[in-house]
Amino acid sequence: MSVEEILAKIEDSRKELTEPCSQLIQRPSQHPEGKTDRCVTYIKDYFDELDIPNEIHKNKPEKPNIVARIRGTTDRRIMWLGHLDVVPEGKPENWTYPPYSGTIKDNMVWGRGSSDMKGACAAAMVAAKVLSELDQVPNNVDFWFTADEEVGGTDGAHWLAEKQIFKGDVCIIGDGSQRGAAVPSIDLGCKGGAGTRLMARGKTAHGSMPYLGENAIDKLIGAIPYVKRVADYRLELPQELEPVIQSSIEYMLKGEGLSPQQREAIKRIFHYPSVSLNILNGGVKSNVVPDYAEAQFDIRLTPGSKPLKVKKRILELVKEAGDPDVTANVRAGETAGYYESPNTPFAQQLSETVRMVTGNKPIFKILTGGTDAVSVKRFAGIPCLGFGAGMEGQAHAPDERNSIDLLELSCKVYGVFPLIYKG
Amino acid sequence: MEFKELSERVEALRKELAEVCSQLVQRPSQHPEGKTDRCVAYIKNYFDELGIKTEVYTLEEGKPNIVVRIKGKSSSTIFWVGHLDVVPEGKLENWTYPPYSGTIKDNMVWGRGSSDMKGACASAMVAAKVLSEYQPTHSIDFWFTADEEVGGRVGARWLAEKHIFKGEACIIGDGGGSSPGLVNIGVGNKGGLGMRLIARGRTAHGSRPYLGENAIDKLLAVIPYARRIGDYRLELPSELAPIVKSSSEFLLRDQNLTEAQRLAAKSLYDYPTGPSLNILNGGVKSNVVPDYAEAQFDVRLTPGCDAREVKARLEELVAEAGVPGVTVVASASRSVGYYEPADSPFVASLSGAVRWVTGVRPALTIAPWGTDAVSVKRFMGVPCLIYGPMVETRLHQPDEYVPIDNLVTAAKVYAVYPFVHGR
Numbered sequence: 110m111s112v113e114e115i116l117a118k119i120e121d122s123r124k125e126l127t128e129p130c131s132q133l134i135q136r137p138s139q140h141p142e143g144k145t146d147r148c149v150t151y152i153k154d155y156f157d158e159l160d161i162p163n164e165i166h167k168n169k170p171e172k173p174n175i176v177a178r179i180r181g182t183t184d185r186r187i188m189w190l191g192h193l194d195v196v197p198e199g200k201p202e203n204w205t206y207p208p209y210s211g212t213i214k215d216n217m218v219w220g221r222g223s224s225d226m227k228g229a230c231a232a233a234m235v236a237a238k239v240l241s242e243l244d245q246v247p248n249n250v251d252f253w254f255t256a257d258e259e260v261g262g263t264d265g266a267h268w269l270a271e272k273q274i275f276k277g278d279v280c281i282i283g284d285g286s287q288r289g290a291a292v293p294s295i296d297l298g299c300k301g302g303a304g305t306r307l308m309a310r311g312k313t314a315h316g317s318m319p320y321l322g323e324n325a326i327d328k329l330i331g332a333i334p335y336v337k338r339v340a341d342y343r344l345e346l347p348q349e350l351e352p353v354i355q356s357s358i359e360y361m362l363k364g365e366g367l368s369p370q371q372r373e374a375i376k377r378i379f380h381y382p383s384v385s386l387n388i389l390n391g392g393v394k395s396n397v398v399p400d401y402a403e404a405q406f407d408i409r410l411t412p413g414s415k416p417l418k419v420k421k422r423i424l425e426l427v428k429e430a431g432d433p434d435v436t437a438n439v440r441a442g443e444t445a446g447y448y449e450s451p452n453t454p455f456a457q458q459l460s461e462t463v464r465m466v467t468g469n470k471p472i473f474k475i476l477t478g479g480t481d482a483v484s485v486k487r488f489a490g491i492p493c494l495g496f497g498a499g500m501e502g503q504a505h506a507p508d509e510r511n512s513i514d515l516l517e518l519s520c521k522v523y524g525v526f527p528l529i530y531k532g
Numbered sequence: 533m534e535f536k537e538l539s540e541r542v543e544a545l546r547k548e549l550a551e552v553c554s555q556l557v558q559r560p561s562q563h564p565e566g567k568t569d570r571c572v573a574y575i576k577n578y579f580d581e582l583g584i585k586t587e588v589y590t591l592e593e594g595k596p597n598i599v600v601r602i603k604g605k606s607s608s609t610i611f612w613v614g615h616l617d618v619v620p621e622g623k624l625e626n627w628t629y630p631p632y633s634g635t636i637k638d639n640m641v642w643g644r645g646s647s648d649m650k651g652a653c654a655s656a657m658v659a660a661k662v663l664s665e666y667q668p669t670h671s672i673d674f675w676f677t678a679d680e681e682v683g684g685r686v687g688a689r690w691l692a693e694k695h696i697f698k699g700e701a702c703i704i705g706d707g708g709g710s711s712p713g714l715v716n717i718g719v720g721n722k723g724g725l726g727m728r729l730i731a732r733g734r735t736a737h738g739s740r741p742y743l744g745e746n747a748i749d750k751l752l753a754v755i756p757y758a759r760r761i762g763d764y765r766l767e768l769p770s771e772l773a774p775i776v777k778s779s780s781e782f783l784l785r786d787q788n789l790t791e792a793q794r795l796a797a798k799s800l801y802d803y804p805t806g807p808s809l810n811i812l813n814g815g816v817k818s819n820v821v822p823d824y825a826e827a828q829f830d831v832r833l834t835p836g837c838d839a840r841e842v843k844a845r846l847e848e849l850v851a852e853a854g855v856p857g858v859t860v861v862a863s864a865s866r867s868v869g870y871y872e873p874a875d876s877p878f879v880a881s882l883s884g885a886v887r888w889v890t891g892v893r894p895a896l897t898i899a900p901w902g903t904d905a906v907s908v909k910r911f912m913g914v915p916c917l918i919y920g921p922m923v924e925t926r927l928h929q930p931d932e933y934v935p936i937d938n939l940v941t942a943a944k945v946y947a948v949y950p951f952v953h954g955r
């Protein structure tokens with residue numbers, strides 16, 4: 110079967126795409142529980158009915174992972190990887206349609222997970238279905254639907270990669286977003302973290318005579334501006350990455366409705382660490398001067414940078430704050446995130462696939478957020494490229510939605526690549 | 533009646549007094565639960581064994597209040613109020629002796645509540661025991677109550693509001709006054725201005741913080757403005773001036789204060805206390821830009837000032853910060869705390885008793901902290917004075933202790949007072 114035929118087949122099953130997407134949304138899998146069992150049952154039924162072989166792998170009963178396998182005519186194996194868990198829905202009043210309704214309206218599927226990333230999972234399911242209907246496929250293809258991505262992959266990709274259950278020559282990561290067929294993009298890598306915890310210790314006192322204590326919150330607040338200054342630390346990056354960084358920045362700057370401040374932030378986001386103070390806690394009782402307070406910073410680094418140098422800088426800054434009762438704990442390893450070179454056959458052949466599907470040459474970019482690719486790379490050693498099916502700006506947001514156009518587009522890419530890939 | 537005999541009788545019970553205090557400390561009653569049941573059972577048993585009747589009053593299970601009534605010759609009754617609940621112990625590593633060990637060492641009883649105020653409760657129990665052996669001029673009810681540390685909802689406030697408390701004058705045991713060189717009577721106490729800063733923002737993924745509005749950052753930007761309420765000079769009634777002066781002088785008698793602490797103590801009555809930033813919370817997940825953060829300040833005001841004016845100034849300051857999405861919530865009424873005129877007969881007779889026991893004329897002070905006196909005043913209109921064995925500098929701190937000498941001194945005053953009331 111030719112590529113044209115498979116594209117036509119997917120266009121015909123456009124309506125079929127919304128159903129699994131909506132059904133997966135209607136099976137909530139949000140954290141902190143992040144239970145994937147109901148979604149996995151749905152996927153298993155879907156593949157069982159089509160007689161597509163599938164297996165469940167689980168480390169925890171309520172967090173199963175499932176793989177559907179398409180037989181190929183060679184030994185080559187392509188892995189597709191997506192996650193079924195979603196982030197919490199936040200305040201219900203911020204949603205036009207209930208977050209787990211999976212409402213289909215205005216050519217969109219609405220609900221938590223539609224873009225991150227039950228939509229992509231639905232696209233992969235339909236791609237697997239179409240592939241299974243072909244007489245022959247040149248590559249084996251494993252479609253993996255996993256748990257726990259939003260919390261680091263403990264019982265999902267991290268576990269599957271570490272236990273060498275994942276197999277493949279290359280891996281396509283379905284996590285990520287697209288802006289549409291006119292400006293398709295492929296993710297060459299993603300940033301990594303240098304999560305930092307700042308801790309202050311003081312001495313309690315009665316709130317009526319605060320001068321008799323040492324307020325840990327005050328100490329913490331005193332040191333916070335110092336940690337924030339790591340945002341001015343210029344990262345050392347490999348030369349080969351610079352063109353990809355530039356195209357990533359250009360791509361991001363084309364986003365809609367950006368304020369001048371946001372544009373400035375984007376221009377810096379790969380050459381400097383991004384710093385966000387996301388959790389702050391201190392004190393136990395309103396009339397007791399607190400003896401402990403802590404802040405958690407989300408600090409992200411471009412792949413190819415040197416996390417240990419950044420760590421050193423953060424610790425220097427904390428020292429500069431000059432309060433011995435304030436200490437920092439920086440989680441940083443030898444590398445941050447990961448990236449693939451844009452010149453490999455894998456990157457070129459995926460790029461060619463996307464061009465065939467959309468008529469446009471995709472740009473290569475680096476993701477600002479982490480994906481399961483980091484585990485796949487690190488533990489299974491499988492090269493990873495991302496082609497996301499989410500709608501830009503929708504991940505983790507209220508009123509999350511995804512367009513049926515994007516579902517169709519990504520389904521085509523996931524369905525066609527196994528015909529194109531030659532190793 | 534020879535006071536000397538009474539005094540010697542208390543002196544003879546010194547060991548028992550320390551033991552009773554230790555036993556109460558060994559029955560934890562810390563908040564957030566604040567359960568007083570085990571302490572009340574101990575007190576009931578103590579008096580049962582002496583054949584002295586007690587009554588238990590309970591509004592909420594687990595938080596009983598208990599009273600022991602000593603009958604006097606005349607029909608008039610005074611009452612003593614103490615609380616059995618304590619604040620949390622904080623970090624264990626800050627304690628030399630385990631906080632609920634009630635260790636007796638170096639002529640002190642150590643542990644959470646020893647000073648605030650199981651020590652005073654022990655003094656009152658021993659005073660009641662001694663008084664039961666004599667017939668004092670006036671009847672006295674000793675009340676041991678719950679929930680003082682959280683506003684007295686099921687303790688003194690309830691007992692006052694329902695007029696279950698009875699009597700024409702009230703001694704509040706929640707205070708110092710017995711330490712050598714620091715002999716004093718509290719003729720009032722400061723009140724609080726519950727103050728919270730609330731910041732609202734917009735969530736975003738932690739990898740692209742510039743797409744959100746970080747509520748923690750907003751909060752941190754406004755905090756320095758809110759703190760300036762500490763520079764707002766309070767307008768106080770002129771009759772209070774001498775007491776404010778003696779209260780400040782009294783605090784400065786503490787030889788261990790640093791220069792900064794002395795400065796803070798000097799302005800403790802003419803300006804709002806603090807504000808002490810005692811609770812800070814923001815964020816839910818380390819990789820999500822927070823859309824909500826909150827700061828709780830402890831701000832204390834001298835009785836006689838108009839809290840509404842302070843609140844208005846606070847709102848001005850927060851407006852001056854000019855950060856959208858940050859609001860201040862403050863509860864303020866016309867009156868805060870309470871005070872008794874220095875020339876009242878009650879002040880004269882309690883001063884007399886304290887002087888007889890200690891040999892020193894007590895300074896008249898306004899307690900910087902709140903006490904259950906506020907409820908007794910508000911609901912019953914009964915005059916209240918504060919006197920106890922507390923060590924003011926250890927309030928709510930680790931390594932809280934009370935000197936056994938203080939316990940004995942306070943027990944003597946409590947035993948003598950029912951003979952001298954009205955004299």
